[in-house]
Amino acid sequence: MTRFEAFLDTFFNVAVMQRYLPDIVAGFFVTCGIAVLVVVSGLALGLLLAVLRSYRIGWINFLIIIFVDLLRALPPLVLILILYFGLPNLGLTLSGYVVLWLVLSLVLAAFAEEIFWAGILSVNSGQRLAARSTGLGFLQTMVYVILPQAVRLTIAPLTNRTIAITKNTALGMVIGVGELLNQATTAQSFAGNATPLMMATIAYLILFVPVVYAGRWIETRYAWRRA
Amino acid sequence: MDALLHQFFNIEVMLKAWPIVLRGTGLTILLCLAVIPLGLIGGLLVALASTSHRRMLRLPVVILVDFFRAVPPLALLILISAGLPFAGIRLSPFTAVLLSFFLNNSAYYGEIIRAGIESIGAGQQEAARSTGLNSWQTQCYVILPQALRNVLPDLVSNTIEVVKLTSLASVVAFAELLYAAEMARSVTYNASPLIMAAAIYLVLLWPAVRLASRLEHKL
Amino acid sequence: MLMSVSGLRLSYGATEVLKGIDLEVDHGETIFVIGPSGSGKSSLLRCCNRLEEPSAGSIVFDGQELLAKGVDLNQIRRRIGMVFQSFNLYPHMTALGNVRLALRRVLKLSRDEADAVAKAQLDRVGLSSYISQYPSQLSGGQQQRVAIARALALEPRIMLFDEPTSALDPELVSEVLGVLSELKLDGMTMVVVSHEMRFARSAADRVVFMADGQIIETGPPEQIFTSPEVARTRDFVAQAAF
Incomplete structure (x- = not known):
């Protein structure tokens, strides 16, 4: 066997691929499902917090900043372990899936809040004055005037952050969530072969490379004509 | 309430776990001191290559960056630490962690520094070259200082991510802070060591988070 | 009387921007507010639809107290048109x-x-x-x-103009002033903060001169521009336009 054949046999073994493809595919869909849920709930909560913050109520803003700082400073894996292993002793047992979804949603919400808030601040204050002077209310001004302009600026950083955080679904492996990486490492140890890990890598590329490019596409689309 | 205190803020357990957690903290700091400079150097090279005029240099680097942006760091770490032995390459946990973080961080730092370089107008390049500086001198003295300053907030916030990333090393049994805390938890059946670890990460990172947030809002 | 401002005060922290303004605006009247920059003209305008929150005083618009608690601001604001220096x-x-x-x-x-x-x-x-x-x-x-x-x-019942031509290139000023003239002909009530002295002189029914957060002098344009009673007004008018 040449070195190249040995390499293929170890990392791209067709027999192993066929044997474990169903597991990898199942893991792929679990990863997709959790990723979608995290993106939806994380971005929604982040936007909600940013809008709430723009009311500029002292103690609420203080709480929001504490929340954001905490979730920016703590590694998600620490939070996952605390919730997964710590809560059952208090009589509250959450499944690995719920813990993973909850932690990643909160982390994404924290980052998204910061990004949306920066976007809101970047909109010229004259826009708010003009809108309020025509009788639009606070929320109407937010929804129709401020956010459409703010969101355009947030697309790029938000996409990057969302990809980085949804990639953390791989952390589910540590607490037994049957996602892609978990399926792959399990298959790898059963098969005694590294092929499942390559399959997982390829699956991640299939999942995230289009998102990277979609982000760029949306970014150019949202850039409406400016003189 | 008592159960909460007992489970999460148990002083007795914390005191017992302290020596091992302290050792883990030392290793985490050591790991950061290795991983951050390596990532910055790698990122600088990536940025220079991906803004190069030579297509042969630019294209492979761009593909690699997209690859590492799309693959979860934990998947990369496991591929290197559990996959490579099958090919006869055996790395110590520390080396595997260093290698995988180097690849991942270089891609992220590289993207940031590239954006910084692209934010500098062509006029700077032309002005520098017109005074007789060669292309390396132009990069070192004119382009990069401005580029790095422009993306300082992103560099700070990515460095926070790099420090948090070191917690993944626990998954491949490298005895850093989170690994130590998790071991202490599994021995004592008490979550207090994990809370300790969280507190230590906060002490290490909260100032940086405040700094990053200030820098971001200033722009 | 369409709008009646009395005792209006506005502060940013320790600095008082408006120090007790009294101004009455009649139906169909065109009032120009002139004065050096930083005199509080724009702030006065913004108080008139509560884009700025005055610290004291009263503004009665169309029989309704604007500064009362619980007024439906959005319903009032739609009846007070506002035009900004930077268009917005x-x-x-x-x-x-x-x-x-x-x-x-x-x-x-x-x-x-x-x-x-x-x-x-x-x-x-x-x-x-x-x-x-x-x-x-x-x-x-x-x-x-x-x-x-x-x-x-x-x-709207009244239009507030906050330096509507200040951000324009000189050759574009007249098209905006033309619109103002037509509005006047239509009988619109207007309060205009402006540096266009020549236009103010021809279009205003009354001119208000402000400095340091106070109204220094009010009168018909002929009086303000040719024979002001206060020295401060005379200095400003002499420097500003002619």
């Missing part, structure tokens, strides 16, 4: 979209009704062929006229 058009909407937004969301008109009103108002300021342009595609004068149409569409 919404960059993500066309000219038509800019005018239509409040018609739809404040007056709750149907899309067709709102479109009809918006088109009529854009026609009124001479922009009927620009309705689907974005602000960035319009000249400064055109943008300001869109902004005027946006305010007029809500059928």
Whole structure:
């Protein structure tokens, strides 16, 4: 066997691929499902917090900043372990899936809040004055005037952050969530072969490379004509 | 309430776990001191290559960056630490962690520094070259200082991510802070060591988070 | 009396920007407010629809106290049109979209009704062929006229102009002033903060001179511009325009 054949046999073994493809595919869909849920709930909560913050109520803003700082400073894996292993002793047992979804949603919400808030601040204050002077209310001004302009600026950083955080679904492996990486490492140890890990890598590329490019596409689309 | 205190803020357990957690903290700091400079150097090279005029240099680097942006760091770490032995390459946990973080961080730092370089107008390049500086001198003295300053907030916030990333090393049994805390938890059946670890990460990172947030809002 | 301001004060922290302003605006009257920059002219205008929150005083508009608690500000604001120095058009909407937004969301008109009103108002300021342009595609004068149409569409009782021509290139000023003249002919009540002394002299019914957060002198344009009673007014007028 040449070195190249040995390499293929170890990392791209067709027999192993066929044997474990169903597991990898199942893991792929679990990863997709959790990723979608995290993106939806994380971005929604982040936007909600940013809008709430723009009311500029002292103690609420203080709480929001504490929340954001905490979730920016703590590694998600620490939070996952605390919730997964710590809560059952208090009589509250959450499944690995719920813990993973909850932690990643909160982390994404924290980052998204910061990004949306920066976007809101970047909109010229004259826009708010003009809108309020025509009788639009606070929320109407937010929804129709401020956010459409703010969101355009947030697309790029938000996409990057969302990809980085949804990639953390791989952390589910540590607490037994049957996602892609978990399926792959399990298959790898059963098969005694590294092929499942390559399959997982390829699956991640299939999942995230289009998102990277979609982000760029949306970014150019949202850039409406400016003189 | 008592159960909460007992489970999460148990002083007795914390005191017992302290020596091992302290050792883990030392290793985490050591790991950061290795991983951050390596990532910055790698990122600088990536940025220079991906803004190069030579297509042969630019294209492979761009593909690699997209690859590492799309693959979860934990998947990369496991591929290197559990996959490579099958090919006869055996790395110590520390080396595997260093290698995988180097690849991942270089891609992220590289993207940031590239954006910084692209934010500098062509006029700077032309002005520098017109005074007789060669292309390396132009990069070192004119382009990069401005580029790095422009993306300082992103560099700070990515460095926070790099420090948090070191917690993944626990998954491949490298005895850093989170690994130590998790071991202490599994021995004592008490979550207090994990809370300790969280507190230590906060002490290490909260100032940086405040700094990053200030820098971001200033722009 | 359409609007009556009395004892109006405004502070930012320790600095008092308005130090007790009294001003009455009659139906159909055109008032020009002049004065050095930083004298509080724009702040006064912004208090008149509570975009700024005064610290003391009273503003009665159309028989209603604006500074009372619990007034429906949004309903009042739609009857007080405002035009800004920097236009403040919404960059993500066309000219038509800019005018239509409040018609739809404040007056709750149907899309067709709102479109009809918006088109009529854009026609009124001479922009009927620009309705689907974005602000960035319009000249400064055109943008300001869109902004005027946006305010007029809500059928305000009074229009407040905050230096409407200051951000314009000199050759574009007259098209905006032309719109103001027509509004005056239509009997619109207007309060205009402006540096266009020549125009003020011809268009104003009354001129108010402000300095240091106070009204120094009020009178018909002939008086203010040719024989002011206060030395401070005389200095300003001499320096400013002629």
